[in-house]
Amino acid sequence: SQTIHQWPATLVQPVGSPLSLECTVEGTSNPNLYWYRQAAGRGLQLLFYSVGIGQISSEVPQNLSASRPQDRQFILSSKKLLLSDSGFYLCAWSQQGTEQFFGPGTRLTVL
């Protein structure tokens, strides 16, 4: 069966510090991968999606970036965090044309 992991589960970072969030999927190959941000427990905002290694599409201009160094690994990064980057970050996977399945999420607080 397929599983999706995210780490860390929670993170507190100062403004201006770098960020790296990791997502990995097990039990499937060549998945589509997605990064979402959720503010205040409502509304999922799609940040990035990837249909293959090295292929990243950005949905919203921001100071975040994403990379896919391996087939089942998706990384969300920032060089300098802003206060507005606080939120709940969710990674999801799907096979082409099917439902998306979400990871457990990372709670990021920028102080």
Added chain:
Amino acid sequence: GQQLNQSPQSMFIQEGEDVSMNCTSSSIFNTWLWYKQDPGEGPVLLIALYKAGELTSNGRLTAQFGITRKDSFLNISASIPSDVGIYFCAGQQRKETSGSRLTFGEGTQLTVNP
């Protein structure tokens, strides 16, 4: 851009009552999905609908894909305290180059009083 209007935004009900929520869109979708999110966790898929008019059940949950392909509803019968959470609808248009992106509703916060 595509938008999903989900209503109601919140519901406060007594245990044992039935619940209904819905989503509407100005766009046509090929798939409708319903998710539930518990506090501090990722959304979990409840029901997936693939055909216009389709009615699907999962235990006490029933969802329908609107005949116009622009709406869907979710019903929960005989609510229990563990039904508490945020329910999201999502529409999907299958595009070979877009990785099957989802458009999400804003969610319905359900509170069940014992």
